[in-house]
Amino acid sequence: MMDKTRSAPARVKERLVTTTDQNPTRTDSPRDPWGQLLENVGRHQDRAAYQALFEHFGPQIKYYAMANGLASHADELVQEVFVSIWRRSCLYDWRKAAASTWIFTIARNQRIDMLRKMRRTRVERSVATDDLWQIPGEYEDEPVTSLHRLMSEKRVRQSLSQLPEEQLTVIAKVYMENKSHQAVADELEIPLGTVKSRVRLALNKLKVILQDQDS
């Protein structure tokens, strides 16, 4: 089924390696293995790499769909996300976003898009989903922040396990069940202010966010 001979010719790969070796940021921020696979998909339409990504991220995205009330469309969402990954993979640049971050934003946008289509009424949408929700790194070239971005994912991953359960619960509901802060407050029967302060504590602990200016 998956045929290695379908992947890109060796000489193209050699050229790719030469190019990346010349990149000064490479030694500072080793690319993650998923990013490498994603680039192989983008540059060589490497279907073996694509399948490896599918096997790793597909089951995560399916859970994401189910947690979001799309249980009966979960397999469909996974399919849409992977078709979108295939289509956009040549725009992916490992220096601008970690692969899992990039894939998360595509899954988010496809979920929003699917819900928008299901809700569609008489009026045509005037703004496309991807014009409202940004995929990181697609329209910019900021080498200064790119290193910072890769580090941020590493840091988030390392420190997430140290968060108190009550903070983790709140942010997981916001991200995985797509509940607003108000909806989380209603569900947990705690004041909105408590939800917000738990989120702020979590973000501070993760050092995800610099201090807000206005709060």
Place this chain on the structure above:
Amino acid sequence: MSQHHPDSLTLMEYSAGNLSEPLALCVRLHLDQCPYCRSRVDMLDSLGAVLMEHQPRVSLPEGSFEAILARLDQTPPASAPPPRPAPLQALLGRDLNQLPWKRQFGDISVLDITDRFPDQPDRVVLQKLAAGGKAPAHTHRGNETTLVLQGAFADQNGVFRQWDFVALDQHHEHTPVAVGCEDCITLSVLSAPVRLTGRFTRLLNPFIR
């Protein structure tokens, strides 16, 4: 770079994909002009990715991957980035100053564009305060999010320039004045009507910047 940014909680709701479409538009327009907030959102997107990774995995039915491969043959990979999105132009279609503005009173014109955002409860209004013009004092009954699209205005809280992001609630009372030589045009998303505090109390839908 912009001086007034969305707070972390708003950016988190954006990253999670939970904001209403008009609020997402305000954030997106700001992000396109603000590297500081782009990097904050990148970090929040990473948080989303790591949270997704921590959830249980659900196995996919037999043949799922083959079904995707079958679709790929009709989906060539993009060879170049699509044109940079211009959501505002997509929405309004022409120059901001040429829109069919409705004069409200004094220096204020408005254009209600709520109907461009079907199936959601927020009211979406473009507002124009003529250069040098002043709006009546008012407070806000609900939450209001405003993005400056052109020009600048000043009030008790400071000066707000193009692409600045302003969030107000019922605790803010203010009297905006357009500063500079351009008309000040803003995009506002309102979750409840404004309450006037001055002598314009009887008027509906005033300059609710």
